Amino acid sequence: MKCRKCGGQAVLELRRHNAAFCAPDFQEFFRRQVTEAIRKHRMFTREEPVLVAVSGGKDSLALWDVLSDEGYTTTGLYLNLGIFDYSRESRAKCEAFAADRGLKLSVVDVEALVGAPIPEVQHATRRPTCSACGLSKRYLLNKAALEHGFAVVATGHNLDDEAATLFGSTLRWQTDALSRQSPLLPSTHPKLVRRVKPLYRLSELETAAFAFLRGIDYIVDECPFSRGATSLVYKEILNRLEAASPGAKHNFVYGFLERGRAAFEQLENVTLRECARCGQVTTGVLCAFCKLADQVKRAR
């Protein structure tokens, strides 16, 4: 197998691109996919400081690595979810990564803000654990960005993540979720920062290979609560489709962005207001995070 670019020995075959690359050319390809995502969706400029949400996993650290290498001004944000060893270890990975490269890292403690660590939050709500955790992460990321003056938050969601989310929304035809799925969620209210996913063009395999080749020390374990999560069932199904027909995930996500999404955007039209409690953005009177925090308080 020869590298598409230099003709040397390839280390990685990308079937959906019908290509193979040597280690240096794969890294170049990877970086180009990230910068192409940023350019195509006008995610941010070189002048804008970017808050990068880092979990200690391969995706977010690979993203932070590329953005800082490409000369963007970045600050990492680690949300401490209080999930036992998993949180302790993943935090240490983020801190070591930042220290090695002289990058700034903020740490926000979820327990202090929602009233309990994530393992306890699940007892206080009827939501599945991943749902309460995702809600809290979106809320706290936005809050941290606002407080520190960032106009944009970047997350490490990759092509597999996007395909799995899209798959779940499509199976249930959740038109509100479908109208909002995009690599760029613009700020539609002064209290809502722009959210971007610069890795949406890269598969999980590709981010893992990049992190490995770059010698990034990341946490390999998955969150202990993710076992049995629906998103993992969807990923497994999509992997089987991909094996049968390389490019299936890519076509599903890109086709949605090019043709599907527009259909749902015209259906949805929501009015955003500020939460009566915390002032962050919501479509109701109290935001979902404040309601969750109330449930946690009552349960304690």
Added chain:
Amino acid sequence: MKCRKCGGQAVLELRRHNAAFCAPDFQEFFRRQVTEAIRKHRMFTREEPVLVAVSGGKDSLALWDVLSDEGYTTTGLYLNLGIFDYSRESRAKCEAFAADRGLKLSVVDVEALVGAPIPEVQHATRRPTCSACGLSKRYLLNKAALEHGFAVVATGHNLDDEAATLFGSTLRWQTDALSRQSPLLPSTHPKLVRRVKPLYRLSELETAAFAFLRGIDYIVDECPFSRGATSLVYKEILNRLEAASPGAKHNFVYGFLERGRAAFEQLENVTLRECARCGQVTTGVLCAFCKLADQVKRAR
């Protein structure tokens, strides 16, 4: 396991309905699903003669059985595709079914109209076999209905068929196909008859059980050309989803009809005209069937 209706011994569990039925009550349930489909989508009235497309398989014969039992005026239409033993055997099943019940059956020979039997058609076109065959069947059904004065054609597509088709269109975000998928395709042109799918609420397992309990003698073999067909891959994937989460197929198809479809309908707007050669409806100058017949003629 007890029958939901009479409390007697159940013979079939329907997990997505969280119910089980004895043999007579299942048949009653099945018939009610068909009449509910007809009523809900205003497929046809008791006064309209219905042309029922029959293949000799469980679905189309179960459909014909219910419609004639319920007092609708039906005529069966068998398309002889010329697929060796498969066609001979399936035709015999249809003829025996019609003779037993004193029903009228028309037989149309595909070879006479497209210029070759289906096994040869595939050599003349770059389309996959199932695609050329499907195109021919839709065309010839419509033509037969027009010639014999039927305003409506009913086909035996079940919930699994609809879910698989929807799945394929969604994976590629084929917005034109998505805008057209429905249990009722109205006549949008004087030369296009209404097409209806009264079994869309019933799964493959349910039509098989109904055909078995009714003692319908149907062809069990699948078409020899369907091996490896993408639709079978989709069905297998959807069956795994269904096993993990009963009702997934149902929710996918029903959710699409209730919420998804409207989004695509507003996107698509095609103008229908008559084919310059045969006079049937097309969006181009020559219809796809006439182009296919030309390819067959050139290849012979």
